[in-house]
Amino acid sequence: MAITRQVITTLKPDGTDAMGPNILAYKYPDENIVSGSLLTVESNHFAVLKSRGAVLNVYDTGQYPITTPDKPLLGSITQAFFSGASPWQYETIYINRAKIVARAKGIATSREMAELIYQVDYYIHIDTKDDALKLVTHMPFAGLYINAQEVTDYAGPVVEQAVNQVVQVTPLENVNEHIGEIAELLKQHLGDFLDIYGIRLNDVKLLILPKDERMRELISLRAFGLTPLEAVRYYTALRMAERGLVSAPNMAIGAPFNIGGMGMVPAGEWDKPVK
Structure with a gap:
Protein backbone atom coordinates (compact mmCIF):
# COMPACT_ATOMS: atom_id res chain seq x y z
CA MET A 1 0.00 0.00 0.00
CA ALA A 2 1.36 3.40 -0.94
CA ILE A 3 2.23 5.71 1.93
CA THR A 4 1.32 9.34 1.34
CA ARG A 5 1.50 12.48 3.36
CA GLN A 6 -1.80 13.77 4.70
CA VAL A 7 -3.45 16.56 6.64
CA ILE A 8 -4.48 15.44 10.13
CA THR A 9 -7.51 17.34 11.41
CA THR A 10 -10.78 16.89 13.30
CA LEU A 11 -12.75 18.53 10.47
CA LYS A 12 -14.81 16.14 8.34
CA PRO A 13 -15.12 16.50 4.55
CA ASP A 14 -18.48 18.27 5.01
CA GLY A 15 -16.85 20.89 7.27
CA THR A 16 -18.30 19.67 10.59
CA ASP A 17 -16.08 18.94 13.59
CA ALA A 18 -15.68 15.33 14.76
CA MET A 19 -15.51 16.61 18.35
CA GLY A 20 -19.03 17.51 19.45
CA PRO A 21 -20.02 19.53 22.53
CA ASN A 22 -19.87 16.48 24.84
CA ILE A 23 -16.60 15.00 23.52
CA LEU A 24 -13.57 15.46 25.76
CA ALA A 25 -11.03 13.57 23.65
CA TYR A 26 -10.96 12.12 20.15
CA LYS A 27 -8.50 9.61 18.70
CA TYR A 28 -7.76 10.27 15.02
CA PRO A 29 -8.94 7.06 13.32
CA ASP A 30 -6.02 6.66 10.87
CA GLU A 31 -2.79 5.45 12.48
CA ASN A 32 -0.88 5.32 9.17
CA ILE A 33 0.47 8.82 9.69
CA VAL A 34 3.89 9.35 8.14
CA SER A 35 6.67 11.86 8.58
CA GLY A 36 5.90 14.99 6.62
CA SER A 37 2.16 14.91 7.34
CA LEU A 38 0.62 18.19 8.49
CA LEU A 39 -0.98 18.21 11.94
CA THR A 40 -3.74 20.83 12.27
CA VAL A 41 -4.92 21.88 15.74
CA GLU A 42 -8.02 24.10 15.98
CA SER A 43 -8.28 27.04 18.39
CA ASN A 44 -10.34 25.06 20.92
CA HIS A 45 -8.20 21.92 20.87
CA PHE A 46 -4.93 20.43 22.04
CA ALA A 47 -3.27 17.54 20.20
CA VAL A 48 -1.13 14.76 21.64
CA LEU A 49 1.15 12.85 19.26
CA LYS A 50 2.21 9.32 20.21
CA SER A 51 4.41 6.72 18.55
CA ARG A 52 4.55 3.07 19.65
CA GLY A 53 2.82 4.02 22.91
CA ALA A 54 5.21 6.84 23.82
CA VAL A 55 4.12 10.49 23.88
CA LEU A 56 6.24 12.53 21.47
CA ASN A 57 4.72 15.98 21.89
CA VAL A 58 1.69 18.00 22.96
CA TYR A 59 0.59 20.72 20.53
CA ASP A 60 -1.28 23.98 21.00
CA THR A 61 -3.32 25.75 18.31
CA GLY A 62 -1.63 25.84 14.90
CA GLN A 63 -0.29 23.66 12.06
CA TYR A 64 2.76 21.46 12.55
CA PRO A 65 4.70 19.20 10.15
CA ILE A 66 5.41 15.79 11.65
CA THR A 67 9.04 14.68 11.44
CA THR A 68 10.41 11.24 12.25
CA PRO A 69 12.53 10.72 15.38
CA ASP A 70 14.50 7.90 13.67
CA LYS A 71 18.30 7.61 13.77
CA PRO A 72 19.96 9.65 10.98
CA LEU A 73 21.25 6.69 8.89
CA LEU A 74 18.12 4.60 9.13
CA GLY A 75 15.99 7.70 8.66
CA SER A 76 17.76 8.69 5.44
CA ILE A 77 17.42 5.20 3.99
CA THR A 78 13.72 4.83 4.78
CA GLN A 79 12.88 8.35 3.67
CA ALA A 80 14.69 7.81 0.37
CA PHE A 81 12.86 4.50 -0.17
CA PHE A 82 9.46 6.07 0.58
CA SER A 83 10.13 9.28 -1.37
CA GLY A 84 10.86 11.36 1.71
CA ALA A 85 8.13 9.89 3.93
CA SER A 86 8.95 7.71 6.94
CA PRO A 87 6.71 4.61 7.27
CA TRP A 88 6.60 4.62 11.09
CA GLN A 89 3.10 4.85 12.49
CA TYR A 90 1.87 7.64 14.74
CA GLU A 91 -1.24 8.09 16.89
CA THR A 92 -2.91 11.50 17.23
CA ILE A 93 -5.31 12.34 20.07
CA TYR A 94 -7.23 15.60 20.09
CA ILE A 95 -8.30 17.14 23.41
CA ASN A 96 -11.26 19.53 23.67
CA ARG A 97 -10.42 22.79 25.46
CA MET A 113 -33.90 6.52 55.48
CA ALA A 114 -36.26 8.18 52.99
CA GLU A 115 -34.98 7.95 49.42
CA LEU A 116 -34.07 11.12 47.56
CA ILE A 117 -33.02 11.67 43.95
CA TYR A 118 -30.03 13.91 43.31
CA GLN A 119 -28.89 15.40 40.01
CA VAL A 120 -25.52 17.09 39.64
CA ASP A 121 -24.62 19.16 36.59
CA TYR A 122 -20.94 20.11 36.61
CA TYR A 123 -18.89 22.09 34.12
CA ILE A 124 -15.39 20.91 33.18
CA HIS A 125 -12.59 21.79 30.78
CA ILE A 126 -8.96 21.01 29.94
CA ASP A 127 -6.88 24.12 30.66
CA THR A 128 -3.24 23.44 29.72
CA LYS A 129 -1.05 21.10 27.67
CA ASP A 130 0.04 19.42 30.90
CA ASP A 131 -3.63 18.75 31.70
CA ALA A 132 -4.12 17.26 28.22
CA LEU A 133 -1.19 14.93 28.85
CA LYS A 134 -2.68 13.87 32.20
CA LEU A 135 -5.98 12.99 30.54
CA VAL A 136 -4.32 10.87 27.84
CA THR A 137 -2.11 9.18 30.43
CA HIS A 138 -4.72 8.33 33.08
CA MET A 139 -8.04 7.86 31.26
CA PRO A 140 -8.16 4.99 28.73
CA PHE A 141 -10.12 5.00 25.47
CA ALA A 142 -12.94 2.48 25.03
CA GLY A 143 -13.20 3.50 21.36
CA LEU A 144 -12.39 6.63 19.41
CA TYR A 145 -13.88 9.01 22.00
CA ILE A 146 -13.85 9.95 25.67
CA ASN A 147 -17.16 11.68 26.28
CA ALA A 148 -18.78 13.42 29.25
CA GLN A 149 -20.65 10.26 30.26
CA GLU A 150 -17.39 8.32 30.65
CA VAL A 151 -16.08 11.06 32.93
CA THR A 152 -19.29 10.74 34.99
CA ASP A 153 -18.79 6.96 35.21
CA TYR A 154 -15.40 7.59 36.83
CA ALA A 155 -16.62 10.40 39.10
CA GLY A 156 -19.97 8.84 40.09
CA PRO A 157 -18.82 7.24 43.38
CA VAL A 158 -17.20 10.53 44.48
CA VAL A 159 -20.43 12.44 43.80
CA GLU A 160 -22.52 9.86 45.67
CA GLN A 161 -20.23 9.91 48.71
CA ALA A 162 -20.16 13.72 48.91
CA VAL A 163 -23.95 14.03 48.67
CA ASN A 164 -24.67 11.30 51.22
CA GLN A 165 -22.13 12.68 53.68
CA VAL A 166 -24.55 15.50 54.51
CA VAL A 167 -27.93 14.10 53.44
CA GLN A 168 -27.70 10.97 55.62
CA VAL A 169 -27.53 13.04 58.82
CA THR A 170 -30.20 15.57 57.79
CA PRO A 171 -33.99 15.29 58.30
CA LEU A 172 -35.86 14.92 55.03
CA GLU A 173 -37.72 18.23 55.16
CA ASN A 174 -34.49 20.12 55.99
CA VAL A 175 -32.35 18.76 53.16
CA ASN A 176 -32.89 21.74 50.86
CA GLU A 177 -31.66 24.08 53.61
CA HIS A 178 -28.26 22.41 53.26
CA ILE A 179 -28.03 22.50 49.45
CA GLY A 180 -25.28 25.16 49.56
CA GLU A 181 -23.23 23.14 52.06
CA ILE A 182 -23.58 19.95 50.00
CA ALA A 183 -22.66 21.76 46.77
CA GLU A 184 -19.47 23.20 48.31
CA LEU A 185 -18.45 19.81 49.71
CA LEU A 186 -19.19 18.19 46.36
CA LYS A 187 -17.17 20.81 44.49
CA GLN A 188 -14.16 20.23 46.74
CA HIS A 189 -14.20 16.41 46.52
CA LEU A 190 -15.05 16.27 42.82
CA GLY A 191 -12.46 18.91 41.93
CA ASP A 192 -9.68 17.01 43.73
CA PHE A 193 -10.67 13.76 42.01
CA LEU A 194 -10.90 15.19 38.48
CA ASP A 195 -7.56 16.96 38.87
CA ILE A 196 -5.87 13.55 38.70
CA TYR A 197 -7.11 13.29 35.10
CA GLY A 198 -6.13 16.87 34.23
CA ILE A 199 -9.79 17.96 34.24
CA ARG A 200 -10.60 21.37 35.75
CA LEU A 201 -13.94 21.75 37.56
CA ASN A 202 -15.58 25.13 36.96
CA ASP A 203 -18.96 24.98 38.68
CA VAL A 204 -21.50 22.62 40.20
CA LYS A 205 -25.31 22.76 40.08
CA LEU A 206 -27.12 20.47 42.51
CA LEU A 207 -30.77 19.41 42.73
CA ILE A 208 -32.16 17.07 45.43
CA LEU A 209 -35.79 16.00 45.74
CA PRO A 210 -37.72 13.10 47.32
CA LYS A 211 -37.99 10.04 45.12
CA ASP A 212 -41.64 9.45 46.09
CA GLU A 213 -44.00 11.90 44.36
CA ARG A 214 -46.44 11.95 47.29
CA MET A 215 -43.64 12.83 49.66
CA ARG A 216 -42.62 15.73 47.40
CA GLU A 217 -46.17 17.11 47.46
CA LEU A 218 -46.48 16.74 51.23
CA ILE A 219 -43.21 18.58 51.79
CA SER A 220 -44.40 21.31 49.42
CA LEU A 221 -47.56 21.70 51.48
CA ARG A 222 -45.51 21.84 54.67
CA ALA A 223 -43.54 24.71 53.11
CA PHE A 224 -46.76 26.78 53.28
CA GLY A 225 -46.64 26.55 57.05
CA LEU A 226 -49.11 23.66 57.45
CA THR A 227 -48.75 21.17 60.28
CA PRO A 228 -48.10 17.52 59.34
CA LEU A 229 -51.79 16.68 59.92
CA GLU A 230 -52.98 19.66 57.88
CA ALA A 231 -50.59 18.76 55.05
CA VAL A 232 -52.01 15.22 54.94
CA ARG A 233 -55.58 16.58 54.92
CA TYR A 234 -54.85 19.02 52.08
CA TYR A 235 -53.04 16.34 50.09
CA THR A 236 -56.00 13.98 50.51
CA ALA A 237 -58.41 16.78 49.57
CA LEU A 238 -56.48 17.44 46.36
CA ARG A 239 -56.65 13.78 45.39
CA MET A 240 -60.39 13.72 46.19
CA ALA A 241 -60.96 16.85 44.09
CA GLU A 242 -59.20 15.22 41.14
CA ARG A 243 -61.80 12.44 41.34
CA GLY A 244 -64.67 14.88 41.50
CA LEU A 245 -65.67 14.20 45.13
CA VAL A 246 -67.69 17.13 46.49
CA SER A 247 -66.48 16.46 50.03
CA ALA A 248 -62.92 17.50 49.14
CA PRO A 249 -63.19 21.00 50.73
CA ASN A 250 -64.49 19.45 53.95
CA MET A 251 -61.49 17.14 54.07
CA ALA A 252 -59.17 20.12 53.61
CA ILE A 253 -60.56 22.03 56.59
CA GLY A 254 -61.42 18.99 58.70
CA ALA A 255 -65.16 19.77 58.76
CA PRO A 256 -68.04 17.22 58.60
CA PHE A 257 -69.93 16.67 55.34
CA ASN A 258 -73.76 16.49 55.52
CA ILE A 259 -75.96 14.43 53.21
CA GLY A 260 -79.71 14.92 53.79
CA GLY A 261 -79.17 16.10 57.35
CA MET A 262 -76.88 13.20 58.22
CA GLY A 263 -73.53 14.27 59.62
CA MET A 264 -70.41 12.64 58.21
CA VAL A 265 -67.43 12.06 60.45
CA PRO A 266 -64.81 14.81 60.05
CA ALA A 267 -61.20 13.92 59.37
CA GLY A 268 -59.29 13.04 62.53
CA GLU A 269 -62.43 12.23 64.58
CA TRP A 270 -63.30 8.73 63.32
CA ASP A 271 -63.39 7.33 66.87
CA LYS A 272 -65.98 9.83 68.10
CA PRO A 273 -69.81 9.49 67.78
CA VAL A 274 -71.53 11.49 65.06
CA LYS A 275 -73.62 14.38 66.40
Whole structure:
Protein backbone atom coordinates (compact mmCIF):
# COMPACT_ATOMS: atom_id res chain seq x y z
CA MET A 1 0.00 0.00 0.00
CA ALA A 2 1.36 3.40 -0.94
CA ILE A 3 2.23 5.71 1.93
CA THR A 4 1.32 9.34 1.34
CA ARG A 5 1.50 12.48 3.36
CA GLN A 6 -1.80 13.77 4.70
CA VAL A 7 -3.45 16.56 6.64
CA ILE A 8 -4.48 15.44 10.13
CA THR A 9 -7.51 17.34 11.41
CA THR A 10 -10.78 16.89 13.30
CA LEU A 11 -12.75 18.53 10.47
CA LYS A 12 -14.81 16.14 8.34
CA PRO A 13 -15.12 16.50 4.55
CA ASP A 14 -18.48 18.27 5.01
CA GLY A 15 -16.85 20.89 7.27
CA THR A 16 -18.30 19.67 10.59
CA ASP A 17 -16.08 18.94 13.59
CA ALA A 18 -15.68 15.33 14.76
CA MET A 19 -15.51 16.61 18.35
CA GLY A 20 -19.03 17.51 19.45
CA PRO A 21 -20.02 19.53 22.53
CA ASN A 22 -19.87 16.48 24.84
CA ILE A 23 -16.60 15.00 23.52
CA LEU A 24 -13.57 15.46 25.76
CA ALA A 25 -11.03 13.57 23.65
CA TYR A 26 -10.96 12.12 20.15
CA LYS A 27 -8.50 9.61 18.70
CA TYR A 28 -7.76 10.27 15.02
CA PRO A 29 -8.94 7.06 13.32
CA ASP A 30 -6.02 6.66 10.87
CA GLU A 31 -2.79 5.45 12.48
CA ASN A 32 -0.88 5.32 9.17
CA ILE A 33 0.47 8.82 9.69
CA VAL A 34 3.89 9.35 8.14
CA SER A 35 6.67 11.86 8.58
CA GLY A 36 5.90 14.99 6.62
CA SER A 37 2.16 14.91 7.34
CA LEU A 38 0.62 18.19 8.49
CA LEU A 39 -0.98 18.21 11.94
CA THR A 40 -3.74 20.83 12.27
CA VAL A 41 -4.92 21.88 15.74
CA GLU A 42 -8.02 24.10 15.98
CA SER A 43 -8.28 27.04 18.39
CA ASN A 44 -10.34 25.06 20.92
CA HIS A 45 -8.20 21.92 20.87
CA PHE A 46 -4.93 20.43 22.04
CA ALA A 47 -3.27 17.54 20.20
CA VAL A 48 -1.13 14.76 21.64
CA LEU A 49 1.15 12.85 19.26
CA LYS A 50 2.21 9.32 20.21
CA SER A 51 4.41 6.72 18.55
CA ARG A 52 4.55 3.07 19.65
CA GLY A 53 2.82 4.02 22.91
CA ALA A 54 5.21 6.84 23.82
CA VAL A 55 4.12 10.49 23.88
CA LEU A 56 6.24 12.53 21.47
CA ASN A 57 4.72 15.98 21.89
CA VAL A 58 1.69 18.00 22.96
CA TYR A 59 0.59 20.72 20.53
CA ASP A 60 -1.28 23.98 21.00
CA THR A 61 -3.32 25.75 18.31
CA GLY A 62 -1.63 25.84 14.90
CA GLN A 63 -0.29 23.66 12.06
CA TYR A 64 2.76 21.46 12.55
CA PRO A 65 4.70 19.20 10.15
CA ILE A 66 5.41 15.79 11.65
CA THR A 67 9.04 14.68 11.44
CA THR A 68 10.41 11.24 12.25
CA PRO A 69 12.53 10.72 15.38
CA ASP A 70 14.50 7.90 13.67
CA LYS A 71 18.30 7.61 13.77
CA PRO A 72 19.96 9.65 10.98
CA LEU A 73 21.25 6.69 8.89
CA LEU A 74 18.12 4.60 9.13
CA GLY A 75 15.99 7.70 8.66
CA SER A 76 17.76 8.69 5.44
CA ILE A 77 17.42 5.20 3.99
CA THR A 78 13.72 4.83 4.78
CA GLN A 79 12.88 8.35 3.67
CA ALA A 80 14.69 7.81 0.37
CA PHE A 81 12.86 4.50 -0.17
CA PHE A 82 9.46 6.07 0.58
CA SER A 83 10.13 9.28 -1.37
CA GLY A 84 10.86 11.36 1.71
CA ALA A 85 8.13 9.89 3.93
CA SER A 86 8.95 7.71 6.94
CA PRO A 87 6.71 4.61 7.27
CA TRP A 88 6.60 4.62 11.09
CA GLN A 89 3.10 4.85 12.49
CA TYR A 90 1.87 7.64 14.74
CA GLU A 91 -1.24 8.09 16.89
CA THR A 92 -2.91 11.50 17.23
CA ILE A 93 -5.31 12.34 20.07
CA TYR A 94 -7.23 15.60 20.09
CA ILE A 95 -8.30 17.14 23.41
CA ASN A 96 -11.26 19.53 23.67
CA ARG A 97 -10.42 22.79 25.46
CA ALA A 98 -14.02 24.06 25.47
CA LYS A 99 -16.20 23.91 28.57
CA ILE A 100 -18.28 20.71 28.72
CA VAL A 101 -21.33 19.89 30.84
CA ALA A 102 -21.44 16.49 32.56
CA ARG A 103 -24.35 15.11 34.58
CA ALA A 104 -24.47 12.60 37.43
CA LYS A 105 -27.64 11.12 38.95
CA GLY A 106 -28.24 8.84 41.89
CA ILE A 107 -30.14 7.97 45.06
CA ALA A 108 -29.36 9.29 48.53
CA THR A 109 -31.11 8.56 51.84
CA SER A 110 -32.12 11.04 54.52
CA ARG A 111 -31.75 10.59 58.27
CA GLU A 112 -35.15 8.81 58.31
CA MET A 113 -33.90 6.52 55.48
CA ALA A 114 -36.26 8.18 52.99
CA GLU A 115 -34.98 7.95 49.42
CA LEU A 116 -34.07 11.12 47.56
CA ILE A 117 -33.02 11.67 43.95
CA TYR A 118 -30.03 13.91 43.31
CA GLN A 119 -28.89 15.40 40.01
CA VAL A 120 -25.52 17.09 39.64
CA ASP A 121 -24.62 19.16 36.59
CA TYR A 122 -20.94 20.11 36.61
CA TYR A 123 -18.89 22.09 34.12
CA ILE A 124 -15.39 20.91 33.18
CA HIS A 125 -12.59 21.79 30.78
CA ILE A 126 -8.96 21.01 29.94
CA ASP A 127 -6.88 24.12 30.66
CA THR A 128 -3.24 23.44 29.72
CA LYS A 129 -1.05 21.10 27.67
CA ASP A 130 0.04 19.42 30.90
CA ASP A 131 -3.63 18.75 31.70
CA ALA A 132 -4.12 17.26 28.22
CA LEU A 133 -1.19 14.93 28.85
CA LYS A 134 -2.68 13.87 32.20
CA LEU A 135 -5.98 12.99 30.54
CA VAL A 136 -4.32 10.87 27.84
CA THR A 137 -2.11 9.18 30.43
CA HIS A 138 -4.72 8.33 33.08
CA MET A 139 -8.04 7.86 31.26
CA PRO A 140 -8.16 4.99 28.73
CA PHE A 141 -10.12 5.00 25.47
CA ALA A 142 -12.94 2.48 25.03
CA GLY A 143 -13.20 3.50 21.36
CA LEU A 144 -12.39 6.63 19.41
CA TYR A 145 -13.88 9.01 22.00
CA ILE A 146 -13.85 9.95 25.67
CA ASN A 147 -17.16 11.68 26.28
CA ALA A 148 -18.78 13.42 29.25
CA GLN A 149 -20.65 10.26 30.26
CA GLU A 150 -17.39 8.32 30.65
CA VAL A 151 -16.08 11.06 32.93
CA THR A 152 -19.29 10.74 34.99
CA ASP A 153 -18.79 6.96 35.21
CA TYR A 154 -15.40 7.59 36.83
CA ALA A 155 -16.62 10.40 39.10
CA GLY A 156 -19.97 8.84 40.09
CA PRO A 157 -18.82 7.24 43.38
CA VAL A 158 -17.20 10.53 44.48
CA VAL A 159 -20.43 12.44 43.80
CA GLU A 160 -22.52 9.86 45.67
CA GLN A 161 -20.23 9.91 48.71
CA ALA A 162 -20.16 13.72 48.91
CA VAL A 163 -23.95 14.03 48.67
CA ASN A 164 -24.67 11.30 51.22
CA GLN A 165 -22.13 12.68 53.68
CA VAL A 166 -24.55 15.50 54.51
CA VAL A 167 -27.93 14.10 53.44
CA GLN A 168 -27.70 10.97 55.62
CA VAL A 169 -27.53 13.04 58.82
CA THR A 170 -30.20 15.57 57.79
CA PRO A 171 -33.99 15.29 58.30
CA LEU A 172 -35.86 14.92 55.03
CA GLU A 173 -37.72 18.23 55.16
CA ASN A 174 -34.49 20.12 55.99
CA VAL A 175 -32.35 18.76 53.16
CA ASN A 176 -32.89 21.74 50.86
CA GLU A 177 -31.66 24.08 53.61
CA HIS A 178 -28.26 22.41 53.26
CA ILE A 179 -28.03 22.50 49.45
CA GLY A 180 -25.28 25.16 49.56
CA GLU A 181 -23.23 23.14 52.06
CA ILE A 182 -23.58 19.95 50.00
CA ALA A 183 -22.66 21.76 46.77
CA GLU A 184 -19.47 23.20 48.31
CA LEU A 185 -18.45 19.81 49.71
CA LEU A 186 -19.19 18.19 46.36
CA LYS A 187 -17.17 20.81 44.49
CA GLN A 188 -14.16 20.23 46.74
CA HIS A 189 -14.20 16.41 46.52
CA LEU A 190 -15.05 16.27 42.82
CA GLY A 191 -12.46 18.91 41.93
CA ASP A 192 -9.68 17.01 43.73
CA PHE A 193 -10.67 13.76 42.01
CA LEU A 194 -10.90 15.19 38.48
CA ASP A 195 -7.56 16.96 38.87
CA ILE A 196 -5.87 13.55 38.70
CA TYR A 197 -7.11 13.29 35.10
CA GLY A 198 -6.13 16.87 34.23
CA ILE A 199 -9.79 17.96 34.24
CA ARG A 200 -10.60 21.37 35.75
CA LEU A 201 -13.94 21.75 37.56
CA ASN A 202 -15.58 25.13 36.96
CA ASP A 203 -18.96 24.98 38.68
CA VAL A 204 -21.50 22.62 40.20
CA LYS A 205 -25.31 22.76 40.08
CA LEU A 206 -27.12 20.47 42.51
CA LEU A 207 -30.77 19.41 42.73
CA ILE A 208 -32.16 17.07 45.43
CA LEU A 209 -35.79 16.00 45.74
CA PRO A 210 -37.72 13.10 47.32
CA LYS A 211 -37.99 10.04 45.12
CA ASP A 212 -41.64 9.45 46.09
CA GLU A 213 -44.00 11.90 44.36
CA ARG A 214 -46.44 11.95 47.29
CA MET A 215 -43.64 12.83 49.66
CA ARG A 216 -42.62 15.73 47.40
CA GLU A 217 -46.17 17.11 47.46
CA LEU A 218 -46.48 16.74 51.23
CA ILE A 219 -43.21 18.58 51.79
CA SER A 220 -44.40 21.31 49.42
CA LEU A 221 -47.56 21.70 51.48
CA ARG A 222 -45.51 21.84 54.67
CA ALA A 223 -43.54 24.71 53.11
CA PHE A 224 -46.76 26.78 53.28
CA GLY A 225 -46.64 26.55 57.05
CA LEU A 226 -49.11 23.66 57.45
CA THR A 227 -48.75 21.17 60.28
CA PRO A 228 -48.10 17.52 59.34
CA LEU A 229 -51.79 16.68 59.92
CA GLU A 230 -52.98 19.66 57.88
CA ALA A 231 -50.59 18.76 55.05
CA VAL A 232 -52.01 15.22 54.94
CA ARG A 233 -55.58 16.58 54.92
CA TYR A 234 -54.85 19.02 52.08
CA TYR A 235 -53.04 16.34 50.09
CA THR A 236 -56.00 13.98 50.51
CA ALA A 237 -58.41 16.78 49.57
CA LEU A 238 -56.48 17.44 46.36
CA ARG A 239 -56.65 13.78 45.39
CA MET A 240 -60.39 13.72 46.19
CA ALA A 241 -60.96 16.85 44.09
CA GLU A 242 -59.20 15.22 41.14
CA ARG A 243 -61.80 12.44 41.34
CA GLY A 244 -64.67 14.88 41.50
CA LEU A 245 -65.67 14.20 45.13
CA VAL A 246 -67.69 17.13 46.49
CA SER A 247 -66.48 16.46 50.03
CA ALA A 248 -62.92 17.50 49.14
CA PRO A 249 -63.19 21.00 50.73
CA ASN A 250 -64.49 19.45 53.95
CA MET A 251 -61.49 17.14 54.07
CA ALA A 252 -59.17 20.12 53.61
CA ILE A 253 -60.56 22.03 56.59
CA GLY A 254 -61.42 18.99 58.70
CA ALA A 255 -65.16 19.77 58.76
CA PRO A 256 -68.04 17.22 58.60
CA PHE A 257 -69.93 16.67 55.34
CA ASN A 258 -73.76 16.49 55.52
CA ILE A 259 -75.96 14.43 53.21
CA GLY A 260 -79.71 14.92 53.79
CA GLY A 261 -79.17 16.10 57.35
CA MET A 262 -76.88 13.20 58.22
CA GLY A 263 -73.53 14.27 59.62
CA MET A 264 -70.41 12.64 58.21
CA VAL A 265 -67.43 12.06 60.45
CA PRO A 266 -64.81 14.81 60.05
CA ALA A 267 -61.20 13.92 59.37
CA GLY A 268 -59.29 13.04 62.53
CA GLU A 269 -62.43 12.23 64.58
CA TRP A 270 -63.30 8.73 63.32
CA ASP A 271 -63.39 7.33 66.87
CA LYS A 272 -65.98 9.83 68.10
CA PRO A 273 -69.81 9.49 67.78
CA VAL A 274 -71.53 11.49 65.06
CA LYS A 275 -73.62 14.38 66.40
